[in-house]
Amino acid sequence: xxxxxxxxxxxxxAATPLGRLARPADVAEAVAFYAGEDNAFMTGTTAAVNGxxxxx
Numbered sequence: 001x002x003x004x005x006x007x008x009x010x011x012x013x014a015a016t017p018l019g020r021l022a023r024p025a026d027v028a029e030a031v032a033f034y035a036g037e038d039n040a041f042m043t044g045t046t047a048a049v050n051g052x053x054x055x056x
Contacts (some may be wrong), residue, residue: 017052 004012013020030047033039048054 015053016050020051022049022051 009021027049030049034042034047
């Protein structure tokens with residue numbers, strides 16, 4: 001059973017500043033960055049992978 005029907009997913013995507021819902025690859029890219037060498041000197045940070053829905 002789908003939790004979100006297509007109409008709700010379309011509305012949610014349209015309400016997002018980037019105009020779409022997150023894809024698994026969007027989250028995977030953030031995880032890869034935090035796990036990779038490019039992040040070797042960062043501590044205590046978080047990444048909002050939300051298409052601009054919340055800015056903090």
